[in-house]
Amino acid sequence: MARMSELVLRHKLLVVLFWLAVFACGVFASSEVGDRLSQDFSFPGEPGYEANVDILKKYGNGGPGNPLVPVVTLPEGKTVESAGVREALGQTLGQLAQKSGSRVVSYSDTGDRGLVADGGRTTFALVMVPGYGGMRGDLGTAIEENLEGRLPAGTEVRVTGLDELALQSGGSEEETGVLVETLAGALGALVVLAFVFGSFLALVPLVVAAISIIGAFLAIYGLTWVTEINFLVQFLVSLIGLGVAIDYSLLVVTRWREERSKGHDREESVRRALANAGRAVVLSGGTVAVGLLVLVLLPVPFLRSVGYGAVLIPLVATLVTLTLLPVLLATVGLRLDWPGLRTEARAGRAWTRWAGGVARHPWLATLAALAVIVPLCVVASGIRMGAPTAESLARNSAGPAREGLAALKDSGVPGGVLTPIEVLVPADDARRERVAERLEGVEGVYAAVAPEGWRREGTALVSVLPAAQSGTGAGKETVDRVRDVVRSEFPGAGVGGSGALLIDSTRAIYGSFPLVLAAIGAATFVLLARAFRSLVLAAQAVLMNLLSIGAAYGALVLVWQHGYGSEAIWGIEATGAITAWVPLMTFAFLFGLSMDYEVFLISRMREEYDATGSTGEAVVEGLGRIGRLVTSAALILFLAFVALASVPETDVKIMATGLGAGILLDATVLRALLVPALVSLSGQWTWWLPSWVARLLRVPPSPRRRPRTRSSAMRDMAGS
Secondary structure (H helix, E strand, O other): OOOHHHHHHOHHHHHHHHHHOOOOOOOOHHHHHHHHOOOOOOOOOHHHHHHHEEEEEEEEOOOOOOOOOEEOOOOOOOOOOOOHHHHHHHHHHHHHHHOOOOOOEEEHHHOOHHHHHHHEEEEEEEEEOOOOOOOHHHHHHHHHHHHHOOOOOEEEEEEEOHHHHHHHHHHOOOOOOHHHHHHHHHHHHHHHHHHOOOOHHHHHHHHHHHHHHHHHHHHHHOOOOOOEEEEEEHHHHHHHHHHHHHHHHHHHHHEEEHHHHHHOOHHHHHHHHHHHHHHHHHHHHHHHHHHHHHHHHHOOOOHHHHHHHHHHHHHHHHHHHHHHHHHHHHHHHHHHHHOOOOOOOOOOOHHHHHHHHHHHHHHHHHHHHHHHHHHHHHHHHOOOOOOOOHHHHHHHOOHHHHHHHHHHHOOOHHHHHHHHHEEOOOOOOOHHHHHHHHHHHOOEEEEOOOOOOOEOOOOEEEEEEEEEOOOHHHHHHHHHHHHHHHHHHHHOOEEHHHHHHHHHHHHHEEEEEEEEHHHHHHHHHHHHHHHOOOHHHHHHHHHHHHHHHHHHHHHHHHHHHOOOOHHHHHOOOOOOOOOHHHHHHHHHHHHHHHHHHHHHHHHHHHHHHHHHHOOOHHHHHHHHHHHHHHHHHHHHHHHHHHHOOOOOOOOHHHHHHHHHHHHHHHHHHHHHHHHHHHHHHHHHHHOEEEEHHHHHHHHOOOOOOOOHHHHHHHHHHHHH
């Protein structure tokens, strides 16, 4: 670190010119990179995904997308058997399907009584639209208008479906763009930084953050020419990059001011700040990158692509902090440190008193922290991976989709028909009909239909309508039972649909997750043991991170799955489930981000312990110096996630909630209470690193020793 600081300070102009060039190129790249990012969410090799790809290839519709579901309620005295009703229904839907490239199943072309309810007054159809997703508002409106115009007077037609319910529950909200969210986060950060520094130095971390974000976009732009990068990465680079870069800058600038208060000149203060805070930044950037490796190691292409881009965030932020920031401090730092309403001459009084209280009553502090964290971790055990149910979407929507779902329910048709299971059969007519007949008898299946027109390239499609929606536990069990029957009795057939994809994608994401988690945990443990020169501190740090993530998951379950907060804050009622990729992304980023605060705090405690040999003084001085910094950094990250939560996509809001809750709990309950309490309880064992481990890690050992006072330590240092 000393050589780096000397190199940077000797070549100030070159450093500034280099980052100006990066910024200029990055501005161009950031304006172009959006068009090069992928919207792909593929799971190659998974049977449900492969079946859906085959269906889309041969039929051009259906597969992973959920259908439009027109619900027709005939007037009193009319049924589907009334003169002209069946013909009008079939002709109208057939014409619209032909124009839109859709595939339709209804009572008119199958005669299946499973598509009729309420004594024949109510019937529904499934319209499989082209592409993935199926949000076709114009087609839904055309279906309603054409059917009402050709069916008996007084007929009500309402088009529902999971995608229509989602669209009418807030999908019309306009996208503001990632730039707006980033600027909102930066504005909140500026307010916090102005309070922390009490001078124009508050602008410096924002400059570092801006160059870090633009530099990361430049690197990602280069990656898009080599491999696909998912569009989710742009939100993460902008907002998490903002938080991370400001965190690192905050640590270095605070230490620089502290060294200045001791009488060192500008450049010497930079050298001393980098010698201590700079090491913490390198360690923190490394742990954030290691946490993000969980995305790269999983066998899911779109998550891996997000991981490639996301790993660049802490690395670029670290590089800018260690090169450009020292130059800024050594040149314009003193001018910007005006009016200097706050200084770093001594540890914060409030935080010093707080640290002293925790050190005197560590058991009380431990119990208080666990009283908050443990219940949230228990709640997290009830997390349900899946898609929002139709009922939860309907509670947040208003319009034909909600009315159509209510009409289905009132007539006795289960909500599972909105999520059909599609079975692709390489078969002739006899086998197709045999498959439909057999699957209709499977437990949990409401109906199974095989329209004549559903044949392409030597294959036929059978639509299996489950009683329970495929995103629910009962629905997943039905999909598994259908798969078992198809696998054993109809070899060569494939099972697709949104339910099969959901099951397979969840398994792909989390099947190998325990092994990846173990590898990430082990790598982090070794990295921290070497940096902190302590086995106990490294183990505590990994444990704290796991508790932080568990508590964040608990907040997700409470706020979104159960709805205790989602409606009050966003006007969205309980989702009933969390989309499968959200907990993983939350883990990947929270694991590294929360480690920032552990690194900041423990690095300072280690420094104080090395100076005094007293665990008590290390806790008090370390938390006294770092407490305000950690809470300020957490508040800045929290504001960045608040900005992220303004993105229209509900899944992004959910992820932002988990990250924001995890950061706040981590910086307050864990780092301000539990960590110093555990350090106090473990005493001299906190710093223990036996000689044989030290040799493996290539660092000096750290045996237990008797405490010294700070004054005696200073005398020893002066004498040497």
